[in-house]
Amino acid sequence: MDHPFPKRFVEILNSGSLRDKHKLRGTGSDAGHVGFVCPKEEHFELNALMKIVNGIRRDGYMFSKHIVVQDAGVIAVLLPKRDFGRDLVLGVGGPVSRLEERQDEIVAFIREGIARHLS
Known part of the structure; x- marks a missing residue:
């Protein structure tokens, strides 16, 4: 599956800020855009993003x-949860x-x- 994320989205995922609901929703004219910290041309609608996330x-x-x-x-592929918190x-x-x-x-x-080494 091809996922057309804006480039800044990778940085947002790595920072963990997607876990903060206010980061997802934005404020004011940016409300509903995940990419509100990105340049305007890289903005991404929350509903479109969630469709991609649900597909993943x-x-x-x-x-x-x-x-x-x-x-x-x-x-x-996401690894099974471990005790080190990441x-x-x-x-x-x-x-x-x-x-x-x-x-x-x-x-x-x-x-x-x-399955062989981490389950």
């Missing part, structure tokens, strides 16, 4: 394409064309490795 939850992985670097991507993912990165060709195989390998 349903699929159990995220495939980001061209977000940080053009023609590069990452397929990532959510972590295991991802495989590379050229988008190669990741697309082997997407099902990569997702299967990641899930198999998680």
Whole structure:
């Protein structure tokens, strides 16, 4: 699944600020935009974002394409919860064309490795 997140969204996810409801909703003219900390051209409607987030939850992985670097991507799966208090993912990165060709195989390998070593 291709997820067209604005580039700043990756930074917001990493900072954990999406967990703060006021960050999701924005204020004033920015209300309802997740990307209110982004340049205007990268604003993202909350309903559109939640559709993407729910798709990631349903699929159990995220495939980001061209977000940080053009023609590069990452397929990532959330790791099981651990005692150190942070959510972590295991991802495989590379050229988008190669990741697309082997997407099902990569997702299967990641899930198999998680089940074998971390469950």
